[in-house]
Amino acid sequence: MLEVSDLEVSYGGVQALRGMSLTVGEGEIVALLGNNGAGKTTTLSAVSGLVRPGAGRIAYEGDDITREAPPKIVGRGLVHVPEGRRIFSTLTVHENLLLGGYLVRDAKELAGRVDRAYTLLPKLAERRTQHGGTLSGGEQQMLAIGRALVAGPRLLMLDEPSMGLAPLIVAAVMDVIRDINQAGTAVLLVEQNAKAALKIAHRGYVIENGRCVLDGPALPL
Amino acid sequence: MSAGNGAAVQDPPVKPVKGRGPTFVTRFLESRHLGWAGLAVGLLAPFIIATPYAMDVMTSAVVFVMLAVGLNIVVGYCGLLDLGYAAFFAVGAYTSGVLSTELKLPLLATIPAVIVVTVLAGVIIGGPTLRLRSDYLAIVTLGFGEIIRITANNLSITGGPSGIYGIPGLFGDASSDPVVFYYAVLLIVAVAVLMAARLGRSRIGRAWRFVREDEDAAEAMGINTYKVKLAAYIAGAVWGGLAGVLFAAQLSAISPASFTFLQSALVLMAVVLGGMGSTPGVVLGAIVISLLPEMLRGLADYRFFAFGVLLIIVMIARPQGLWPHRSRER
Numbered sequence: 001m002l003e004v005s006d007l008e009v010s011y012g013g014v015q016a017l018r019g020m021s022l023t024v025g026e027g028e029i030v031a032l033l034g035n036n037g038a039g040k041t042t043t044l045s046a047v048s049g050l051v052r053p054g055a056g057r058i059a060y061e062g063d064d065i066t067r068e069a070p071p072k073i074v075g076r077g078l079v080h081v082p083e084g085r086r087i088f089s090t091l092t093v094h095e096n097l098l099l100g101g102y103l104v105r106d107a108k109e110l111a112g113r114v115d116r117a118y119t120l121l122p123k124l125a126e127r128r129t130q131h132g133g134t135l136s137g138g139e140q141q142m143l144a145i146g147r148a149l150v151a152g153p154r155l156l157m158l159d160e161p162s163m164g165l166a167p168l169i170v171a172a173v174m175d176v177i178r179d180i181n182q183a184g185t186a187v188l189l190v191e192q193n194a195k196a197a198l199k200i201a202h203r204g205y206v207i208e209n210g211r212c213v214l215d216g217p218a219l220p221l
Numbered sequence: 222m223s224a225g226n227g228a229a230v231q232d233p234p235v236k237p238v239k240g241r242g243p244t245f246v247t248r249f250l251e252s253r254h255l256g257w258a259g260l261a262v263g264l265l266a267p268f269i270i271a272t273p274y275a276m277d278v279m280t281s282a283v284v285f286v287m288l289a290v291g292l293n294i295v296v297g298y299c300g301l302l303d304l305g306y307a308a309f310f311a312v313g314a315y316t317s318g319v320l321s322t323e324l325k326l327p328l329l330a331t332i333p334a335v336i337v338v339t340v341l342a343g344v345i346i347g348g349p350t351l352r353l354r355s356d357y358l359a360i361v362t363l364g365f366g367e368i369i370r371i372t373a374n375n376l377s378i379t380g381g382p383s384g385i386y387g388i389p390g391l392f393g394d395a396s397s398d399p400v401v402f403y404y405a406v407l408l409i410v411a412v413a414v415l416m417a418a419r420l421g422r423s424r425i426g427r428a429w430r431f432v433r434e435d436e437d438a439a440e441a442m443g444i445n446t447y448k449v450k451l452a453a454y455i456a457g458a459v460w461g462g463l464a465g466v467l468f469a470a471q472l473s474a475i476s477p478a479s480f481t482f483l484q485s486a487l488v489l490m491a492v493v494l495g496g497m498g499s500t501p502g503v504v505l506g507a508i509v510i511s512l513l514p515e516m517l518r519g520l521a522d523y524r525f526f527a528f529g530v531l532l533i534i535v536m537i538a539r540p541q542g543l544w545p546h547r548s549r550e551r
Contacts, residue, residue: 074443
C-alpha cells in the first residue's frame with residue numbers, strides 16, 4: 001500500500017534520513033520505533049509532503065507521490081496526525097472535527113463522517129461544544145485522531161499518540177487505534193513507547209540515525 | 222482566548238464553564254437581528270444631527286468601517302499581520318481617481334477596473350510574501366505600503382504630491398447633498414459588511430481560521446495554506462480598494478498624504494480594538510476609532526493624547542477587544 005524506499009531528507013546541513021525504507025501493507029498496523037532524533041517524525045512528514053526528500057521514492061497504491069503537495073496526498077486517503085496533537089485550542093471540538101473534512105465538499109457526507117467519528121470516540125460527543133484547549137491530554141489525542149478520521153483515511157499515520165499521557169490513557173488510545181484498524185484502515189504508528197505500540201502492531205521497524213536497523217513481526221521485536 | 226463563558230453555551234447537556242447563562246441581552250447580541258439594528262442606527266443618525274460637518278464625520282466613519290472589515294478578513298480571519306493596508310486603499314482611490322478624471326468616466330463605472338487592479342495588486346504583493354511566516358509578512362507589507370505612497374508621490378499621472386482633484390461624486394453631481402451621499406455610502410458599506418461576515422462563515426472562512434490557529438496542522442489536514450492565505454489577502458485588497466473609491470468620491474480630491482503608515486495603523490487598531498475576527502466588534506472598533514478623535518475635539522491640543530490613553534485603557538481592560546469573536550459552529 002505504502003512503499004518508502006531509500007529516502008533521504010536533510011534540514012539545512014543536517015541529514016535526518018539516510019536511506020530510510022519501509023512498507024505498509026493493506027490492513028496492517030506497522031510500528032516505527034526509535035530514539036529521539038532517529039528520524040521517525042521526518043519519515044512521516046516526508047510521506048505526507050510536509051518536507052521535501054532529497055532522494056528516494058515514496059509510492060502509495062502504485063503511484064509515485066514523492067513530490068506531491070500535502071492537500072493532494074490527504075485527498076488520496078493518506079492522513080497524518082502530527083506530533084503533539086496540534087488541535088485548535090480556541091475552536092470547539094466540533095469545529096476541529098469539521099477541519100478534518102475540509103476536502104469533503106458534500107455536506108451530507110461530511111456530517112456522516114463526523115457522526116461516525118463521534119460514534120467511535122463517544123467522549124468527543126460529550127465535549128462537542130467545548131473548546132479544544134479545555135480537553136484533557138487524552139481527549140485532545142482522541143480529538144486529533146477523530147479529526148484525521150473525518151478526512152477518510154485509508155492509511156492513518158500517527159506521530160507519538162502516547163506522548164505525555166498516563167499509562168491507562170495510553171492503553172485507551174491504543175485500543176482506539178486497534179478499533180480503527182479493524183474497521184479496515186491501515187496504520188503507520190510512530191512511537192517511543194515501544195511496548196505499547198508493539199502490543200497492537202503487526203510488524204515493526206526500529207530506526208537509528210535515519211535508517212532502518214531492524215524489522216520484523218511485532219512479537220519477536 | 223479562554224473558553225467561552227456562559228453566553229457561548231446554550232445546549233442543555235453541556236454545563237457552562239463559568240459565568241451566567243444567556244440573558245435577553247446576550248441572546249440579542251448573538252442574534253441575526255443585530256446587523257439590522259446596527260443599520261437602523263446608521264439610517265436614523267442623520268435625523269438626530271445633519272450638519273454638513275456631522276455628515277462628513279459620519280461618512281468618513283462608515284468608509285472606515287469598510288476598511289476595517291476588509292482588513293479583518295486578512296488579520297482577523299486569517300491571522301496575517303498586514304501593516305500596509307492603506308496601500309490597497311490608495312490603489313483603489315487612485316485607480317478610480319485617475320480613470321474618472323482622465324477618461325471622464327463616472328465613478329461607478331470605474332469599480333470593475335478598481336476590482337481588477339486591486340486583485341492584481343493583491344496577487345503581486347501576496348504572491349511572493351505569503352510564503353513567508355507572519356513576522357516577515359508584516360515587514361514586507363509595511364514596505365509595500367510605503368512604496369505605493371512614494372510611487373503616487375512621484376508619478377505624474379497620480380498628480381505627484383498635490384494628488385488628483387475634481388473627482389466626480391458617486392452619481393455625478395446628483396450626490397452633492399451630503400445626506401444623500403451618506404445614505405449611498407451607508408448602504409454600500411452595509412452590503413460589504415454582510416458579505417465579509419458571510420465569507421467568514423463559509424468554507425473558506427473556516428479554512429482561514431484553521432490557518433490562523435495552526436498553519437502546520439491545517440496543512441497536514443489537506444488545506445492548501447498558500448492558496449487560502451492568498452484568497453484572504455486578495456479579498457482584503459478588494460474591500461480596501463472599494464473603500465478607496467468611496468473615499469475619493471467623498472473628498473473629490475486625493476493626495477499621497479491620505480495613505481500614510483498612520484492610516485494603516487489606525488485601521489489595524491480598529492480591528493484589534495474591536496475584536497479580531499468578530500464582525501460586530503470590528504464595526505464598533507472602526508466607529509470608535511473614527512469618531513473618538515472628533516468627540517474629543519473639546520480638548521484641543523490634548524485630543525490625540527486623550528485618544529491614546531483611552532486606547533491603552535481599553536486594551537488593558539479588554540485585551541480580546543471590545544466585542545470578541547465567539548465560535549458559532551457547534
